[in-house]
Amino acid sequence: MSELLLSYPDHYFFICGSIREADYYKICLSLLQSKTLNSPSLLSRLGIIDYILYDDFLNVLKETNLILNTSFAEGMSGSIIEAQLLGVPVLVRNNEGNMVLVKDDVNGLVFGDMKEFCEKYKRIWEEKGLVERLRDKGLETVKEFDFNREKEEYIEMIRDVQRECYKEVEIGGEMYRLLARKEVHQIFNENTEIFNVFSSFFPFLLI
Numbered sequence: 001m002s003e004l005l006l007s008y009p010d011h012y013f014f015i016c017g018s019i020r021e022a023d024y025y026k027i028c029l030s031l032l033q034s035k036t037l038n039s040p041s042l043l044s045r046l047g048i049i050d051y052i053l054y055d056d057f058l059n060v061l062k063e064t065n066l067i068l069n070t071s072f073a074e075g076m077s078g079s080i081i082e083a084q085l086l087g088v089p090v091l092v093r094n095n096e097g098n099m100v101l102v103k104d105d106v107n108g109l110v111f112g113d114m115k116e117f118c119e120k121y122k123r124i125w126e127e128k129g130l131v132e133r134l135r136d137k138g139l140e141t142v143k144e145f146d147f148n149r150e151k152e153e154y155i156e157m158i159r160d161v162q163r164e165c166y167k168e169v170e171i172g173g174e175m176y177r178l179l180a181r182k183e184v185h186q187i188f189n190e191n192t193e194i195f196n197v198f199s200s201f202f203p204f205l206l207i
Contacts (some may be wrong), residue, residue, distance in 0.1 A: 002035040004121055012045045016057060018052050036181055040075050042055075064088050066124055070117075074098050076150060080108075091120055102146070107137040142160035 002014045019025045029048060036043045050107040052060065061067070067090045069081040074097030081101065083090050090108040092098040102108035109124065123130060168178055 002039060002046060004118060005042055006039060007122075008125065009041070014047050014049055016049045016052055016060065023052070028168055035067055058082070060084050061088060066091060066121075066177055069093060071098070076154070077124070078103065081142055084108075084142040087135045087139055089134040089138065091117070091123060091124065100150075102142070103141075107141040108134055 005011050005013060015028070023031060023047075032046060032048065036046060064083075064090070067079055067088050069077055069080055069090065069092040071077075071093060072095060074093075074095045077092075077097060080090050080092065081097065083103070084107065090102060092102050094104075094110045094112050098110070104110035104111055109120040111120050111184055115205060
């Protein structure tokens with residue numbers, strides 16, 4: 001992005017979102033600082049907004065010209081859905097979750113590597129009529145998307161994980177669910193708001 005911004009002096013790039021992983025945030029911040037140090041013209045055009053209220057975020061999103069999703073892995077991306085509903089074009093990596101929502105050159109642009117990312121980024125601004133076409137088709141796609149079916153598939157996936165990852169035992173008159181693998185325990189800890197919806201009211205133990 002720093003290289004692209006040097007080619008487009010009227011473009012700005014900002015990462016918006018709360019900090020979930022402090023160490024990773026420090027890496028990103030250090031990288032951004034090194035880019036602006038080497039290219040002072042980027043100082044006001046490249047950065048991280050690490051806290052923003054949701055209503056303010058939607059207002060910012062409405063003024064945005066392009067949303068990027070560069071994740072190597074993704075579930076159902078809320079930012080893509082929000083962007084399409086607000087008529088903002090998207091440029092996304094070709095991971096499984098993104099491909100559920102975005103069809104390349106139909107309702108967004110999809111890239112596989114950095115070379116393709118740069119090529120498609122340039123297309124957005126240089127190909128006449130492309131932005132309007134992606135906006136219109138993106139809005140049409142997200143309005144027609146069957147979110148209830150997607151929700152049911154997620155619920156079933158969570159139930160499958162639950163059925164496979166623990167067993168219920170009685171210890172001292174108390175019922176416990178024993179998680180057999182550290183990886184599963186980590187997933188539960190990172191997604192408590194999801195799993196608590198489907199869990200019985202038993203405490204969890206890690207073995």
